[in-house]
Amino acid sequence: MLERHKxxxxxxxxxxxGDLDDSSCRDVLxxxxxxxxxxxxxxxxxxxxxxxxxxxxxxxxxxEAEERLMRVLNxxxxxxxxxxx
Amino acid sequence: xxxxxxxxxxxxxxxxxxxxxxxKYSDRIYNLALRILRNHEDAEDILQETFLTVIEKxxxxxxxxxxxxxxxxxxxxxxxxxLRKKKVVFQQLNDNPDFQDSVESRVxxxxxxxxxxxxxxxxxxxxxxxxxxxxxxxxxxxxxLRDIEGLSIxxxxxxxxxxxxxxxxxxxxxxxxxxxxxxxYFEERIGQENA
Ligand SMILES: [Zn+2]
Numbered sequence: 001m002l003e004r005h006k007x008x009x010x011x012x013x014x015x016x017x018g019d020l021d022d023s024s025c026r027d028v029l030x031x032x033x034x035x036x037x038x039x040x041x042x043x044x045x046x047x048x049x050x051x052x053x054x055x056x057x058x059x060x061x062x063x064e065a066e067e068r069l070m071r072v073l074n075x076x077x078x079x080x081x082x083x084x085x
Numbered sequence: 086x087x088x089x090x091x092x093x094x095x096x097x098x099x100x101x102x103x104x105x106x107x108x109k110y111s112d113r114i115y116n117l118a119l120r121i122l123r124n125h126e127d128a129e130d131i132l133q134e135t136f137l138t139v140i141e142k143x144x145x146x147x148x149x150x151x152x153x154x155x156x157x158x159x160x161x162x163x164x165x166x167x168l169r170k171k172k173v174v175f176q177q178l179n180d181n182p183d184f185q186d187s188v189e190s191r192v193x194x195x196x197x198x199x200x201x202x203x204x205x206x207x208x209x210x211x212x213x214x215x216x217x218x219x220x221x222x223x224x225x226x227x228x229x230l231r232d233i234e235g236l237s238i239x240x241x242x243x244x245x246x247x248x249x250x251x252x253x254x255x256x257x258x259x260x261x262x263x264x265x266x267x268x269x270y271f272e273e274r275i276g277q278e279n280a
Pocket of ligand 1: 004005008031035037038039
């Protein structure tokens, strides 16, 4: 594998997160335009992150679990007061 | 009431202020723990442990980092500690920036444009869960903070107490591990579709 590919592959991750400075960013993008190998790597990494993010669905803490938490923290009474308005 | 005032009041022992802080962050802390531990019971344990630590150590919080970073650090550490306790074997850590994994030997097949690869496909969903489950803990926590929760490299480095460079290295490893794992499955799947 070409030295330049290796370098670019390292930088692709920073590119995806927007963690690359402008001039390196331009260099990597230019390489991606001319190198199918790195382009596929970039696209599949990007899609991987996208899929993982989409697949993640945050859960709401159940009322029971919140009550247990407040009890453990000794905040039960004040919590009940705010809950009942 | 703004957060700074809430914290001050909570430090003075005001229970209402403390309860408000707990309520403000309980969902996020619970989800963070759930993402790292992938088990509801363990996530609830960590939620409780985190806020017990917050109450115990609140007087030491000096406002140099944000309250959010501080509480996330407590929760992340507690979650990782719990994972370690559950495992007999420690995972080897390699933060050497020159370590190149297996990139060089792979031929890349582009599955990114395949329209059948979406999370609305149960099999795909299962594979994604599997991949994240198999991700080594130290990479998973960085991946969760940066890519799933959308925190910055700087915030992730503050929470994990590692350098920004190491955040980037672990993130790279995490993404690559996930990509390779999913690629093995997707490439085979595309091959079958085209056969
Ligand atoms: Zn290339």
